[in-house]
Amino acid sequence: NAGVTQTPKFQVLKTGQSMTLQCAQDMNHEYMSWYRQDPGMGLRLIHYSVGAGITDQGEVPNGYNVSRSTTEDFPLRLLSAAPSQTSVYFCASRSLGVMDTEAFFGQGTRLTVV
Amino acid sequence: GENVEQHPSTLSVQEGDSAVIKCTYSDSASNYFPWYKQELGKRPQLIIDIRSNVGEKKDQRIAVTLNKTAKHFSLHITETQPEDSAVYFCAASNGNRDDKIIFGKGTRLHILP
Numbered sequence: 221n222a223g224v225t226q227t228p229k230f231q232v233l234k235t236g237q238s239m240t241l242q243c244a245q246d247m248n249h250e251y252m253s254w255y256r257q258d259p260g261m262g263l264r265l266i267h268y269s270v271g272a273g274i275t276d277q278g279e280v281p282n283g284y285n286v287s288r289s290t291t292e293d294f295p296l297r298l299l300s301a302a303p304s305q306t307s308v309y310f311c312a313s314r315s316l317g318v319m320d321t322e323a324f325f326g327q328g329t330r331l332t333v334v
Numbered sequence: 335g336e337n338v339e340q341h342p343s344t345l346s347v348q349e350g351d352s353a354v355i356k357c358t359y360s361d362s363a364s365n366y367f368p369w370y371k372q373e374l375g376k377r378p379q380l381i382i383d384i385r386s387n388v389g390e391k392k393d394q395r396i397a398v399t400l401n402k403t404a405k406h407f408s409l410h411i412t413e414t415q416p417e418d419s420a421v422y423f424c425a426a427s428n429g430n431r432d433d434k435i436i437f438g439k440g441t442r443l444h445i446l447p
Contacts, residue, residue, distance in 0.1 A: 251433055260343070262423060262439035270433055278434060279335070291445065310377065312435075320366035320429040322380040 226311050226326035233301040233333045241296040241329050243311030250316040252294035253278070253323070255284065255296050256307040263310065269294055270316060301333045336361040338426050339436025348446050355441045357424035358406040364426040367400060367407050368435070372421045380423075382409070410413055411443075419445045 227242045245252065253268035255278075265278030269288040283305060285297040294313075298305060308330050312323040337360040347353045359367075368383035383392045384398045385408065385433040391398050395414075411418055424438045 253434065255437070260342070260439065263413065263437040265434060265436060268343055268432075268434050276434075279436070314435075315431075316429075316433055320383075320385065320427055320433075322368060322383060325377040325379070327377050 224313050224324050224326040226301055226309075226310055226329050228329060229329050230326065231332070233298075233331065235301060235303060237301050238297070238299050239301065240298075242333070243294045243296070243309075243326060244249060244292050245294075245311075245313040245324070246292065247313065247315070247324070248291060249313035249324075251323075252288065252311065252313045254284070254294070254296045255310045255312065256280065256298075256305075257328075258307050265268060266296065266309075267324070303333045305331065305332060306333045336364060336426055336428070336434075336436040338424060338436050338438040340424050340441060342441060343439065344389040344442045344444070346446055349414055349416065351414055353409075353411045353414055353418070353443055355422055355424070355443075356406060356407045357408070357426075357438050358404075359426040360405070361426065361428060362402075362405060364428045366427040366429055367398070368425050368427075369396075369398060370425065370437075372423065372440075374420075378423060387420045402407050414443075414445050416445050416447070419443060 254266040255263040267286040311326040314323040370378040372378040397410045398427035
């Protein structure tokens with residue numbers, strides 16, 4: 221049981237380049253989300269999804285796109301990377317139901333934009 | 335939208351003493367309040383959570399209290415040990431609306447020998 225898997229673990233981009241961070245979960249969770257973690261700023265929500273075909277913006281969505289074509293996958297796209305997007309990115313998923321449940325995090329992707 | 339404030343940003347306590355981290359939230363409709371622990375270089379992991387129909391929850395050395403009227407909740411760690419050194423995040427969610435989880439900025443806890 222792999223849980224939440226993110227790839228890659230590390231990435232260096234040049235300003236203006238594009239890339240996709242991958243996130244996959246094998247727990248059949250309806251909810252998936254992306255956070256970025258910067259020193260002193262905590263975990264800030266970028267985008268989230270409550271099911272296939274449904275996405276919504278979080279606290280800091282600018283510069284990022286997402287899609288949810290399957291329950292398992294929730295990729296995060298940077299269309300034109302900027303140095304301000306240097307951060308550690310975490311994907312998280314959770315089950316939705318009558319009661320709220322914990323979110324499970326991936327191992328993180330450390331992205332540096334130069 | 336929801337806003338979660340967390341204090342202090344850094345906390346140092348002697349091994350064996352207690353540590354308290356406090357959070358406030360803005361959305362009175364929030365009904366789920368998890369706490370996560372993140373060790374250096376690792377992913378955040380849930381340590382305890384509380385729902386709005388409960389005022390206090392305890393799990394061994396950790397406890398969480400919730401005051402819905404004041405919109406604040408706290409994490410209490412008793413008999414602290416070296417392995418408690420980590421960053422702790424509080425969070426809030428409204429499962430009746432959109433299920434997104436909003437986090438506080440985190441507290442770095444140092445356990446001093």
